[in-house]
Amino acid sequence: MADLRTNFLGIKSPNPFWLASAPPTDKKYNVVRAFQAGWGGVVWKTLGEDPPIVNVNGPRYGAIHAGDRRLIGFNNIELITDRPLEANLREIAETKKEWPDRALVVSLMVPCEESNWTAIVRRVEETGADGIELNFGCPHGMSERGMGSAVGQVPEYIEMVARWCKASTRMPVIVKLTPNITDIRYPARAAHAGGADAVSLINTISSIMGVDLDTFAPAPSIDGKGSHGGYCGPAVKPVALNMVAEIARDPATRGMPISGIGGVTTWKDAAEFIALGCGTVQVCTAAMTYGFRIVQEMIDGLSDWMDSKGYASIEDFRGRAVPNVTDWQFLNLNYVTKARIDQDLCIKCGRCHIACEDTSHQAITAMKEGVRHFEVIDEECVGCNLCVTVCPVENCITMEQLTAGTDPRTGKPIETTYANWTTHPNNPMAKVAAE
């Protein structure tokens, strides 16, 4: 049985599954239910200064659905906690006392003055909470008041606030980053420079979920108007994985602890974030979609997979994927693949054919000897993987590497050596001149 315990900045939790700072962690009632369900930790919903902010009284959430109304993307225009600071601090203290084995980190957002940050950090410290997370991420509402992503988009502010907080508390400081920025490495470097112990990412992405074609109001809409909200859920996972990877492999921040956030829905998602270096993962949308009980699938799935791979602890595989994230210019151009269609699994829907025929390389038949038949034409196949992605049957189409002979498309011999763009004869900037 794999050991799922984590020690993130000295904050211990029985498993790497934390609930992210969000509606599910707004009060003790929810957090206790989450702990009862098995969550390893929570980041308490962002505290601010009194008087409490107010929320809209209409829809706060919007979503996009895949088939069968499966929620794949979610957004919100909810602000930070709208409960009095005192109430939250009291409940945080009670909860930590009752659940000492769980991680309890508190998210914070106050105006960008040292005194404001110092004051609230000290109040939180008194609760016995394990750490703080600086919310520099929320893209909606609070950013208009100079907080949230308005801070996260300016690396100098990140560094400054992180430094104030580190100076005022014994607690570990996590900086939560906004993805609404061109290059995520800059804010991460700033957090590192400011002395932050870790970064967590991604926060939500600025978004409009749709437009009502009867009223022409954006969704979610309040009295016919809409404001961009924060986008999250399964659809943002690829964005999050990339940003996590960029930080994990950046020489300036390499080794800095990361709490991964963004579309974590199953144990596999969590394992992928951990493989890219994350010490814990944070979850929100999946819980808001299915309830807290999903953590049991996550725990069990991760544990079983680790057992099957012989990983005794999270550290055994954490970061294993980081060295494999590289620049395009270093990809092996001698690696040649061809699609292979398993005729026993093929249901003959023909989507691979029409996708390839209409939009790619005309490399899949529709007919063979007068019979409906889908087969790859190696002379045309560039190995692009489009057919694999559109096939409705899992593992029916796979990519096979050619390891010998010639590529029927190019007529060139298959090279077993590694060669990339930096030395390619077509590259005017090639480091080694072609012979």
Place this chain on the structure above:
Amino acid sequence: MSTIEKPDSGPDIASGRLSPADYAANFTDLHPPLDPHEALVEADRCYFCYDAPCTIACPTSIDIPMFIRKIATGNVDGAADTIFSANILGGMCARVCPTETLCEEACVRNTAEEKPVRIGLLQRHATDHYMAGHRTWGSRKPATGRRVAVVGAGPAGLACAHGLAMEGHDVTIFEAREKAGGLNEHGIATYKTVDDFAAYEVDFVTGIGGIEIRSGTALGRDVRLADLRRDYDAVFLGLGLQAVNALGLDGEAIEGVVDAVDWIERLRQAADKSTVPVGRRVVVIGGGMTAVDAAVQARKLGAREVVMAYRRGPEQMNASEYERQVAQVHGVTIRFFAEPRAILTSSGRLAGVEFETTRLGEGGRLERTGERFMVEADQVMKAIGQVFVPGPVAAEALALDGNRILVDDEGRTSLDKVWAGGDCVRGGEDLTVVAVEHGKQAARSIHAMLSA
């Protein structure tokens, strides 16, 4: 005719066997329509296949992936447009098509998970939605002044008439019966087409305008083909089949032995199903959809025991496996390899049927085994196929092929200016959807001729 000795008051054939509530429950939709949520869930299952096998399997070539995609995107009337543009009787076909042997059999989901997309029900969802909000489909081009006579207001004739009306031609339909619709109105099981849908659909099809139906006007009796050829620019014959095959047994004319087609028609036309008599024990002879419709409806009218006897095996049966299951679920006993050899009587009245068991011999030839058995019956329904009776057209030099009218690929007969389609032509599969396709293709051919 054989007799069996039995003190008996005669066959028990009676109406009113059930309570009013039972009649109501038994003659509602066999397959209730999908509600909007169910339709969305089902539409999501369609893979939007390339060169879709379902469309290839559809005799009218409805672009099924496209109409399902339109349902999935909330464009339900647009889905109906896709259907009606290929099959103006898409509403009825959604109800009566043996989809399990057509589009749904071809669905790639069968390979994936042995569960096809429920295309028939989705088609019904779209067409019902459209028909609830529109009195017809399509619009007429400017009038051409050309006139076409269509004989028979069944699926073939209606489809042909609609196609011609769209092109601006004026159509007169001559229908022998009082009600239009053909087998849709008279021959299909009640529970497949409730709420007088067949009549509603006739109004929908003819609602485009330029179509006049002269009912109670029979070819050969009230009008002659020669006159139609003289008075109209073209003639389409959608005559259907006129007679039921005979068993060829003594006693076939005895009271209690009925043609299944006639019995179904009487049931269809009965406003009050409790007035339709049915035997306590019924034997249905035949293996097609008519046999299943008769057997199931006999049960629904309260017959205690219904045996459906077919002289060949399940593989040879015209009724699909699904239709057989419908029969069995409704308590019909199916006896395969049972050939009727004698109508049994007692005191001169119907008492049952004697069968001889058969088997498939060399080359699939049917052989009798010599073994006989009896099935007692109060009523016997013959459903061993219908035949085309060329009577009204026999006088004309209209070439036949086998027992049906000879036509070419476009539905042209051997007579100039005369087309034919539906069950009356060779190649008809006795399916509504095939008849619709014949009518549609003939309309195109007639229009091409008129435009030349």
